Amino acid sequence: xxxxxxxxxxxxxxxxxxxxxxxxxxxxxxxxxxxxxxxxxxxxxxxxxxxxxxxxxxxxxxxxxxxxxxxxxxxxxxxxxxxxxxxxxxxxxxxxxxxxxxxxxxxxxxxxxxxxxxxxxxxxxxxxxxxxxxxxxxxxxxxxxxxxxxxxxxxxxxxxxxxxxxxxxxxxxxxxxxxxxxxxxxxxxxxxxxxxxxxxxxxxxxxxxxxxxxxxxxxxxxxxxxxxxxxxxxxxxxxxxxxxxxxxxxxxxxxxxxxxxxxxxxxxxxxxxxxxxxxxxxxxxxxxxxxxxxxxxxxxxxxxxxxxxxxxxxxxxxxxxxxxxxxxxxxxxxxxxxxxxxxxxxx
Amino acid sequence: xxxxxxxxxxxxxxxxxxxxxxxxxxxxxxxxxxxxxxxxxxxxxxxxxxxxxxxxxxxxxxxxxxxxxxxxxxxxxxxxxxxxxxxxxxxxxxxxxxxxxxxxxxxxxxxxxxxxxxxxxxxxxxxxxxxxxxxxxxxxxxxxxxxxxxxxxxxxxxxxxxxxxxxxxxxxxxxxxxxxxxxxxxxxxxxxxxxxxxxxxxxxxxxxxxxxxxxxxxxxxxxxxxxxxxxxxxxxxxxxxxxxxxxxxxxxxxxxxxxxxxxxxxxxxxxxxxxxxxxxxxxxxxxxxxxxxxxxxxxxxxxxxxxxxxxxxxxxxxxxxxxxxxxxxxxxxxxxxxxxxxxxxxx
DNA sequence: GAGACTTCCGGTAACGTTCCCAATAGATGC
DNA sequence: GCATCTATTGGGAACGTTACCGGAAGTCTC
Numbered sequence: 198x199x200x201x202x203x204x205x206x207x208x209x210x211x212x213x214x215x216x217x218x219x220x221x222x223x224x225x226x227x228x229x230x231x232x233x234x235x236x237x238x239x240x241x242x243x244x245x246x247x248x249x250x251x252x253x254x255x256x257x258x259x260x261x262x263x264x265x266x267x268x269x270x271x272x273x274x275x276x277x278x279x280x281x282x283x284x285x286x287x288x289x290x291x292x293x294x295x296x297x298x299x300x301x302x303x304x305x306x307x308x309x310x311x312x313x314x315x316x317x318x319x320x321x322x323x324x325x326x327x328x329x330x331x332x333x334x335x336x337x338x339x340x341x342x343x344x345x346x347x348x349x350x351x352x353x354x355x356x357x358x359x360x361x362x363x364x365x366x367x368x369x370x371x372x373x374x375x376x377x378x379x380x381x382x383x384x385x386x387x388x389x390x391x392x393x394x395x396x397x398x399x400x401x402x403x404x405x406x407x408x409x410x411x412x413x414x415x416x417x418x419x420x421x422x423x424x425x426x427x428x429x430x431x432x433x434x435x436x437x438x439x440x441x442x443x444x445x446x447x448x449x450x451x452x453x454x455x456x457x458x459x460x461x462x463x464x465x466x467x468x469x470x471x472x473x474x475x476x477x478x479x480x481x482x483x484x485x486x487x488x489x490x491x492x493x494x495x496x497x498x499x500x501x502x503x504x505x506x507x508x509x510x511x512x513x514x515x516x517x518x519x520x521x522x523x524x525x526x527x528x529x530x531x532x533x534x535x536x537x538x539x540x541x542x543x544x
Numbered sequence: 545x546x547x548x549x550x551x552x553x554x555x556x557x558x559x560x561x562x563x564x565x566x567x568x569x570x571x572x573x574x575x576x577x578x579x580x581x582x583x584x585x586x587x588x589x590x591x592x593x594x595x596x597x598x599x600x601x602x603x604x605x606x607x608x609x610x611x612x613x614x615x616x617x618x619x620x621x622x623x624x625x626x627x628x629x630x631x632x633x634x635x636x637x638x639x640x641x642x643x644x645x646x647x648x649x650x651x652x653x654x655x656x657x658x659x660x661x662x663x664x665x666x667x668x669x670x671x672x673x674x675x676x677x678x679x680x681x682x683x684x685x686x687x688x689x690x691x692x693x694x695x696x697x698x699x700x701x702x703x704x705x706x707x708x709x710x711x712x713x714x715x716x717x718x719x720x721x722x723x724x725x726x727x728x729x730x731x732x733x734x735x736x737x738x739x740x741x742x743x744x745x746x747x748x749x750x751x752x753x754x755x756x757x758x759x760x761x762x763x764x765x766x767x768x769x770x771x772x773x774x775x776x777x778x779x780x781x782x783x784x785x786x787x788x789x790x791x792x793x794x795x796x797x798x799x800x801x802x803x804x805x806x807x808x809x810x811x812x813x814x815x816x817x818x819x820x821x822x823x824x825x826x827x828x829x830x831x832x833x834x835x836x837x838x839x840x841x842x843x844x845x846x847x848x849x850x851x852x853x854x855x856x857x858x859x860x861x862x863x864x865x866x867x868x869x870x871x872x873x874x875x876x877x878x879x880x881x882x883x884x885x886x887x888x889x890x891x
Numbered sequence: 892g893a894g895a896c897t898t899c900c901g902g903t904a905a906c907g908t909t910c911c912c913a914a915t916a917g918a919t920g921c
Numbered sequence: 922g923c924a925t926c927t928a929t930t931g932g933g934a935a936c937g938t939t940a941c942c943g944g945a946a947g948t949c950t951c
Contacts, residue, residue, distance in 0.1 A: 219938070248937055254907065255938045257906080313593050453826075475823060562932095563930070566908070601936050
């Protein structure tokens with residue numbers, strides 16, 4: 198039982214030198230087919246399995262890659278992880294996964310662990326604003342998520358927030374909600390600014406004064422959305438209230454606040470989310486939302502990383518388009534509005 | 545920029561031999577404090593970081609651990625992964641995460657990758673019924689989840705389904721639903737048998753004929769729950785219908801089916817879930833459910849793995865208790881039933 | 892048939908670390 | 922002052938693999 202067989206054991210069993218055995222097992226062309234067969238059989242018979250640690254030491258390629266995300270428990274990041282995992286697996290490598298919990302210290306520790314494990318590259322959603330942490334990272338890496346904007350010099354993948362917001366706004370307009378209320382994320386987040394900028398562009402194009410849009414701040418939580426929606430309803434107690442929420446958790450909280458206030462969705466209230474979390478499919482009514490391509494984000498990040506390592510040309514920043522998922526949380530008021538002649542909405 | 549500094553560079557910079565440098569950096573007591581300081585400073589100055597591949601090669605301890613779960617995208621498994629991750633991190637090691645997608649082939653590949661990476665141990669939710677795969681695994685490992693029952697000889701961690709079902713049943717009884725209908729999982733799954741067995745024990749203790757309990761089969765999906773609930777309502781068109789579902793997705797589907805049939809929850813229908821998925825908190829009404837301690841499951845599995853490796857005594861199979869989460873999907877009928885004198889339920 | 896070329900193989904040196912053994916210097920014991 | 926002990930250090934070997942170099946055949950060229 199004792200020791201695991203090494204390539205020397207295989208070589209002995211096959212009656213060749215270890216160089217030949219290594220060549221045979223790594224599909225080098227410089228080996229006779231008969232010999233190769235012999236070695237393969239010997240490897241199989243002895244239960245030999247290549248020691249990746251040794252391979253990594255000698256060749257400098259560990260077959261290991263790293264992923265550092267805020268929280269694997271968050272469904273969005275789980276999808277990202279899954280996408281990255283799949284691509285890494287397709288390339289015959291393995292993925293080291295870390296959760297940073299938005300904590301600088303943990304992030305720094307993870308990056309160090311990654312370096313010490315001699316990963317070939319890493320995908321990181323940076324918590325740190327500190328560009329130096331990454332400048333000194335000393336490894337090929339790809340940034341993922343909107344916070345990557347802070348690092349203009351490194352390849353990064355994110356979702357196209359401008360396109361997404363535009364998609365949501367256009368959809369709202371088509372349903373007769375040209376001036377939806379907004380529940381935004383915290384002022385500290387970059388995504389908020391990008392969201393607002395796109396809304397303003399939209400207003401400009403449609404000759405709408407941005408000031409008419411009711412706006413509430415919130416954090417990205419269910420409770421935050423609940424409270425923000427209550428404030429919104431207090432400011433606009435009558436008439437149909439359409440709300441574009443900065444994420445799905447906020448939207449779900451807003452949905453509950455409306456219901457508890459006796460305002461039924463989508464009859465009295467229209468709510469549009471942003472993210473595409475699974476829970477949105479199980480709410481009542483189902484949450485209409487804009488889905489970020491989370492898994493594809495992970496895949497593309499991993500592919501970009503492999504490209505970078507292989508020395509293939511890089512795109513710099515890539516933004517992936519988002520997709521509208523229609524469920525039941527938006528009312529179709531287009532038939533009643535003078536903006537459009539006719540509406541063909543399903544109820 | 546070129547090469548990363550090795551311990552030899554550090555040793556040269558500090559003016560000592562590489563043995564001494566290694567000793568100083570690994571906190572060996574056999575080194576002078578002044579020397580240690582010198583080496584530490586040199587390490588810092590040169591930006592030295594220990595090469596874990598080399599450490600692993602020489603010492604046999606790679607600092608790597610493996611986790612093979614069906615799908616990181618599933619919130620339950622994401623929580624498990626997080627728990628395992630945290631414990632592994634606390635021990636200064638790193639975690640390789642794989643999703644098997646309930647596929648034997650992928651599982652086998654992952655196990656091989658784990659061996660080749662020379663992980664020190666692994667946590668696995670086995671897809672394979674094939675005990676041999678694990679007998680031959682040749683590494684310390686811990687099984688996780690209910691399917692681990694198939695492998696009586698290896699340490700495993702799971703949730704205590706019997707306790708959980710009993711908890712749910714007792715709660716239902718206390719609210720005046722002594723004979724709930726059941727929506728079960730597929731016949732092929734072991735968890736189903738365990739669920740049913742506990743229900744039968746419960747009936748026996750309370751002099752209830754198990755045959756009076758309406759029972760429907762389903763898969764573990766939202767759609768499956770939806771269809772099963774429709775069949776249930778067809779069989780019991782009048783009166784309050786209480787349903788104990790084998791998982792939360794089924795319960796969420798049942799909730800929707802009830803609503804679409806015009807039966808309001810919890811007024812006309814009571815639904816109890818099982819799992820504790822996040823989406824249950826956002827449904828309407830909030831889903832009362834039995835929560836599996838997913839993160840703790842992951843933590844305990846990792847701890848058991850470390851114990852096993854350290855040669856500490858192992859418990860064999862461990863079952864963690866589940867917890868009832870009361871939200872709004874259960875009616876309190878206890879005041880109306882002759883079984884109890886008074887009920888103090890909140891509406 | 893001599894040289895050049897191809898095909899295949901073996902030996903040896905790394906990769907960066909830790910572990911073991913020996914060596915030095917100073918301290919201690921009598 | 923000699924032997925012994927302790928504290929500290931240095932020098933190699935080893936872990937399992939791959940890369941490089943050289944050599945032994947056999948094949949081809951003219």
